[in-house]
Amino acid sequence: MFVMQAAHYTEEHIIAYPVEYIAGIDLYNAGEFHAAHDAWEERWMGPVSPDEKLFLQAMIQSAVAFHHLQIGRPGAARRMYLMSKEKFSRLGHRVFMSLDLEDYQAQLDRALSWLLAVPDPRAIEPPNIEPPVIRLLVSHQPAHK
Numbered sequence: 001m002f003v004m005q006a007a008h009y010t011e012e013h014i015i016a017y018p019v020e021y022i023a024g025i026d027l028y029n030a031g032e033f034h035a036a037h038d039a040w041e042e043r044w045m046g047p048v049s050p051d052e053k054l055f056l057q058a059m060i061q062s063a064v065a066f067h068h069l070q071i072g073r074p075g076a077a078r079r080m081y082l083m084s085k086e087k088f089s090r091l092g093h094r095v096f097m098s099l100d101l102e103d104y105q106a107q108l109d110r111a112l113s114w115l116l117a118v119p120d121p122r123a124i125e126p127p128n129i130e131p132p133v134i135r136l137l138v139s140h141q142p143a144h145k
Contacts, residue, residue, distance in 0.1 A: 009136040013098055018043050021097060024059070025134045033067040033131075055096050058087035062108055066131050074121035081112045098136035107132030 008029055014022055020043035028036035037060050044056040061084035068077035088105055095101060111129045115121045 008134060009098070010138060013136050017097060021056075024063075025136070028063055028131075028134055031066075031131065033063040033070065036063045037067065051091060051093070051096070054087055054091050055093075058084045058091065061087065062132075065112060069126065069129070074115060074126060077112070078115040078121050081108070081115055084108070095137060099134065100137055104132055104134065 008025060009022065020039045024036045024039035024043075027033075027039055040056050040060045040063070044053060044060060048056070061080045065077045065080035065084065068074070068080060085105070085108075088101055091101070093101060111131055114124075114127055114129075118124055
């Protein structure tokens with residue numbers, strides 16, 4: 001498992017970013033969406049910049065969308081997906097904390113856009129989805145970039 005995780009970020013990222021952010025990435029990539037939410041929320045509740053707070057909230061909501069799908073709540077998943085999209089839009093960064101937000105959001109859309117295709121996502125059989133894989137860019141960026 002650790003060999004697989006190593007490809008998602010570098011030693012530089014581990015040094016540059018808060019442990020909660022890195023832990024949340026590991027949990028998210030392992031499909032532990034509720035636990036990823038908890039890790040990121042721990043950081044989000046602390047004294048962080050407004051941009052980092054908005055970024056973490058968007059990440060939390062995207063993780064919670066997948067958690068809701070895991071427990072059979074597509075309506076709640078759709079709400080979280082839309083809320084995360086709105087926050088990423090407000091953030092207005094292409095890259096934040098070394099995450100390519102355009103790529104991440106494209107992965108989110110591929111996995112979750114079916115939730116928006118019908119008036120009530122509970123009315124259709126959920127397709128097989130591939131959640132995004134979070135991989136940090138090799139050249140890390142400070143939290144505000």
